[in-house]
Amino acid sequence: MKKFFSLAIIVLTVFTFVGCGQQVQEVNVPVKDIVEDIKTQIAEDMKAGGVKEESIKDGKLPGYMETDLTAEEAQGPMLELFNMEDIEEGIILQQMRNIRSDLIIVVKAKDESKVDSIKSSLEKIKEGQDNVWSQYLPDQYEKVKNNITLANGKYLVYITYDSPEKLEEIFVNALK
Amino acid sequence: MAKKSNKIIIIMFILFLLSINVLNIITSDRKFSEFENRMLAQFPSFKIKYITSGRFTSKFEEYVTDQFAFRDFWVSIKSDIERVTLKTKNHGIFFGKDGYLLEDYNKPNKCLDENISSINSFSEKLPNVTAYLLIAPNSVKIYEDKLPLFASPYNQLETIQYVKENLDENIDFVEVYDILNSKKDEYIYFKTDHHWTMRGAYYAYQVLSNYLGVESYKTNNFDTDIVSDEFYGTFYSRANNTHIAPDSIEVFYPKSNVKYEVNYFDNNKATDTLYEVKYLDKKDKYSFFLDGNHALMTIKTNVKNNKKIAIFKDSYAHCFIPFLTNHYEEIHVIDLRYYNLSVYEYMEEHDIGEALFLYNVTTFSADENIKKLK
Incomplete structure (x- = not known):
């Protein structure tokens, strides 16, 4: 009996130590890589939707434009909603001039304390999208309503897309 | 039991x-x-x-x-x-x-100030472009006598006056309230939708033509036609009440023989008409005018006078623009809600000399996208 108890205690202790010692490994993935993965998925969806292969060249998605949040020349009303000091890296993938509500944003915060502030910026962007799309084209508004905004460590993603779950999974997997 | x-x-x-x-x-x-x-x-x-x-x-x-x-x-x-x-x-x-559905209007916040200053900065950046701002009041102002008891939306005239006072003097402020108010006995606003009718747009066009320096077409220069009498608009959908009579849609066709080449750039569609009949069988019948919202569209006409105008607008412009096609060779229509490229590059690239901002009071008070001009 005594032996059993001591064994149990040893096992518990070992588990406890292992538990404490297990450090959460800090993931460090460039935002650009995550966006590339997301773009590959969008390209696939486009092809499945009948967009010709040759119109998707050099990783450029037809109709989309990519804005690097940290670039000096970057501008636009969406950028004003962010506090640039919160952001280490960030990319906005948006429609150039289309009546589509698709909008994807991936951001890496400078540190975890900034995540909440970035989250509230993304909420403002969501409000803006609500305003524009609740007036017109119910199918595009549906995408906005199904928007997924998610934080994982220092990383945040904002997805307004036909099948946001697909892109969410890519984001989550990229940070594993 | x-x-x-x-x-x-x-x-x-x-x-x-x-x-x-x-x-x-x-x-x-x-x-x-x-x-x-x-x-x-x-x-x-x-x-x-x-x-x-x-x-x-x-x-x-x-x-x-x-x-x-x-x-x-x-x-x-x-x-x-x-x-x-x-x-x-x-x-x-x-x-x-009398069957009028009217949308509530609240006192505008700082978004209105930003929109005014955005248009001011447009005119600063492009001093050689003649700019006009036309703010159309909504039906809730023109038909305020139809409002139910105790309804008290904010006075849109105050907003219009405020815009006028804060607008850069290089921009022509086109006042259309007086004429619309004087024509309120005519069918100038839909009862079940948030837009004005083509007839309402016609009266605004008459005022604007004075600023543009063109001679406006008179009503007898047009053939009018009712293309639908069962239009249930956006107010109807929001009010959710079935006991409301539908609107009808009137169209003004110029008697002169104007030809069009219309290009919609988001879906790369080209056509020779300003009116899309297919929408008359659908719910969204207002999209009959210029195929509804598009980020960018151009209209080229056979009016060979070398005049070009850019129009930054909301959907009030859709039944208004057909009147301008009688006076311009090229009309470039940009909807800032959906257009994310540089407006200034576009103006320069196409060498456009005039710009009209056409919004209704409700949109102009709250649209966050006019800021893209800054």
Whole structure:
């Protein structure tokens, strides 16, 4: 009996130590890589939707434009909603001039304390999208309503897309 | 005896509970509600992690509400009951007199200031471009006498005056309130929709032509035609009340022989007409004018006078622009809500000498996208 108890205690202790010692490994993935993965998925969806292969060249998605949040020349009303000091890296993938509500944003915060502030910026962007799309084209508004905004460590993603779950999974997997 | 009546009550109760559920299961799911003009929630995708995160349950609840058997009937019953109990407003829409639905308007906030200064900065950046701003009042102002008792939306004239006072003097402010107000006995606004009619747009065009320095066409230069008399607009969908008469859509066709080459750039569509008949069979009949909203479209006409104008607009412009096609060789129409490229590069590239900003008061007070001009 005594032996059993001591064994149990040893096992518990070992588990406890292992538990404490297990450090959460800090993931460090460039935002650009995550966006590339997301773009590959969008390209696939486009092809499945009948967009010709040759119109998707050099990783450029037809109709989309990519804005690097940290670039000096970057501008636009969406950028004003962010506090640039919160952001280490960030990319906005948006429609150039289309009546589509698709909008994807991936951001890496400078540190975890900034995540909440970035989250509230993304909420403002969501409000803006609500305003524009609740007036017109119910199918595009549906995408906005199904928007997924998610934080994982220092990383945040904002997805307004036909099948946001697909892109969410890519984001989550990229940070594993 | 008492037992027997209890049994009946119990059976009726169970039947009632079951029948609604059975009906919910056997009625097929709908994708879109014409009555409410919105997409209905579909059965959510099922994954264990969505259940633990609560996403599935909340989506499932939306699904059940949206796909409830005979939903349109219940929605209209609710609105009817509210009417009977003297409720005068539903989803921001007042039930006005004589079948008028009117949208509430609140005092604008700092967004209005930003929009004014954005247009000012447009004129600073492009001093050689002649700019005009036309702000159309909404039906809630013109038909304020139709408002229900105690309804008190903010006075749109104050907003219009405020814009005028704060606008850079290089920009021509086009005042259309007076003429619209004087023509209020005519059919110049839809009763069930948030737009003005083509007739309303015509009177505004008459005023604008004085600023543009062109001679406006008179009514006898047009043939008019009613293309639909069963238009139920956006206010109708928001008010959710079935006892409201539909609107009709009137179109002004110039008698002179103007030819058009119309290009929609988002879907690369080219056509030779300003009017898309296909929408007359659909819910969104206002899209008959210029195919509804587009980020960028151009109209080239056979009026060979080398004049080009850019129009930054909301959807009030759609039934207005046809009048301008009689005076310009090229019209470039940009909707800042959807256009994310540089406006300035576009103006330069196409060597455009005039710019018209055309918005209704409600949009101009709250649209966050005019800031893109800064």
